[in-house]
Amino acid sequence: MESLELAAITEHNTNARVLSLTSLSLNNFRNYHSARIEINAAPVVLTGRNGAGKTNILEAISLLTPGRGIRRAKLSDIDSQSASGLPWVVAANLYGMQGEVKIGTGRDSQTPDDGTDKRMVKIDGKVIRGQSELARHFAIIWLTPQMEQLFQESASAGRKFIDRLVYSFDPEHASRINEYEYAMRERNRILQSNRADAYWLDALEQTMAETGAAIAQARLHTVEHINHTILRSPLSFPKADIGIAGMVEDLLAKGTAAVAVEEEFKHRLRNARSLDAASGRTLGGVHRSEMNVIHIKKQMPAHLCSTGEQKALLLSIVLAQARAGAQWHRVVPVILLDEVVAHLDATRRLELFEEICQIGAQTWMTGTDSTLFTGLEKKAQYYQVDGGSIIPT
Ligand SMILES: Nc1ncnc2c1ncn2[C@@H]1O[C@H](COP(=O)(O)OP(=O)(O)OP(=O)(O)O)[C@@H](O)[C@H]1O
Ligand SMILES: [Mg+2]
CATH class of the missing domain: 1.20.1050.90 (RecF/RecN/SMC, N-terminal domain)
Incomplete structure (x- = not known):
């Protein structure tokens, strides 16, 4: 194990690899029929009324890593209810641990409908077995309201x-x-x-x-x-x-x-x-x-x-x-903060914004109201989410 004292010398190392999505598209994913956004490495703010689909976007991103995502959902529950059984698909272009990569994932439509749904994973267009390979490309950390029960x-x-x-x-x-x-x-x-x-x-x-x-x-x-x-x-x-x-x-x-x-x-x-x-x-x-x-x-x-x-x-x-x-x-992971900002007082919110900007992480944050993100105007990309569309504001 490397010594912490020694490693601390590199505290402000500038050659950390900053992970970030450059595009994200959702198909038949919960309340999204088909949506696509392009983003840069800056923080992303998603606002919209309750039920608009903000958490769904974070869930889609979370499925680019191994496991069941932020909601630990059943794969078939993610299929859009209005797409009559068509499997969901999430695709993203990103800067990963090994450079630029294209990741696609979704419910495998080949799986028989006997409760043993499988997740299909593609890396650079190639179907791979299992999900562990995803962890070699991409890392995310998240905080969601459900985790408050942790x-x-x-x-x-x-x-x-x-x-x-x-x-x-x-x-x-x-x-x-x-x-x-x-x-x-x-x-x-x-x-x-x-x-x-x-x-x-x-x-x-x-x-x-x-x-x-x-x-x-x-x-x-x-x-x-x-x-x-x-x-x-x-x-x-x-x-x-x-x-x-x-x-x-x-x-x-x-x-x-x-x-x-x-x-x-x-x-x-x-x-x-x-x-x-x-x-x-x-x-x-x-x-x-x-x-x-x-x-x-x-x-x-x-x-x-x-x-x-x-x-x-x-x-x-x-x-x-x-x-x-x-x-x-x-490696600077992508951070997903669902409804985190609303709970903080104004001072702590500013502290949070400063910290994520200093770390340089592409941090995706949700909230019902854009005023919650006052102080980030010049530093973040804002999207308004509503009824299955994601619109830059
Ligand atoms: N499989 C599905 N098919 C279609 N719609 C779905 C599916 N699963 C969930 N939804 C709908 O997606 C909508 C958006 O959910 P989401 O949790 O993303 O909202 P939100 O913007 O985060 O809202 P809040 O501010 O309340 O957290 C909900 O109205 C929900 O009913
Ligand atoms: Mg939500």
């Missing part, structure tokens, strides 16, 4: 949030998680069957141990950088301290060498076979880790903080993530 929700919500933070730092994280989960499902399946094959189980546990140690390491690494950035931030937003606790993370945090952690995890998996077989799932591993966030000044766990404090803590984490990305990984 600290109240199950452990899996917090873990997914951390994993999303890691994606933009470590493009291999998504494929490692896939590999880990695949091996785990196979292991569960074999343990459930009566024909447990010890060699095959050994091999699967080896994969779980290797990928698991790497997953835990990447989470700790990301969290360390974000915490460090938050501590040094001059912003007035409350400072958060993020922790990630789990069997493998705890071993690494104690200073155990990665190879030894792998061995230990493998050993524990092997010993847990009969217990796991009995319970029908894998009881211990990086799929069970939990996020703990503390409001530093109050020394209060986030789930006990007020709604307003929780919102501010999340925003402070997301901004630190963007800044840390630029600093240590030389």
